[in-house]
Amino acid sequence: AEHITHDNVLRTIELTALTMKTAGYDNPKIAVAALNPHAGEGGLCGTEEVEVLAPLVKELQDKGMNVVGPISADTIFMHAFAGEYDAVITLYHDQGQIATKLKAFDTGVTVAGGLPYPVTTPEHGSAYDIAGKGIAKTKATEEAVRIAAQMAGWRGEE
Known part of the structure; x- marks a missing residue:
């Protein structure tokens, strides 16, 4: 929790926005997860949301960035x-x-x-445990290659 500072989270949000723009999103909507359960419940379950995250999100919104949060981590991915x-x-x-x-x-x-340069990896990792067995699913690897190509400037033209 000591690393949840204005500057650290700001760098992460800016890097995410830049990476998303590189991937072809003109104005990516970025959600910031809360650190504490139920987004800290106004400071009852932790203060990072009140002291760091909410003020930073507001600051970025005031500058025109499409960012929301902090959003409770137990529901943020349902929305994403x-x-x-x-x-x-x-x-x-x-x-x-x-x-x-x-x-x-x-x-x-x-x-x-x-x-x-773009670096992408399949969500499942290297899957060395099944390498050479002819049972690996290739979709994540195919998507990783497609996204890396898109980030490198390819826009789907054959």
Whole structure:
């Protein structure tokens, strides 16, 4: 929790916006997950939402950025998977990975931002345990390649 600071979260949101724009989203809607249960319940379950996240989101909204939050982590992905957000900022690894792996283990893609070139990986990882057995599902790898190509400038032209 000590790393949930204005500057750290700001850098993450800005990097996400840049990465999404690189991937072809002109004005991505970015949702910020809350750190604490029920988004802190106004400070009853933690103060990061009141002290850091809500003021930062407001600051960015005032500058015209399409960002919302903090949104309770137990519901944020229901809205994201329904198409309400283009990206979700999570505040620790498993907060995002559990949701995405449950939703799209065989088809999902993880995108690394902030690098001079696109880096994407299938949600399921390398799957070395089934390599060479002829049973691997390829959709996530295909999507990872497509997204990397899109981020590199390809826009679907054959």
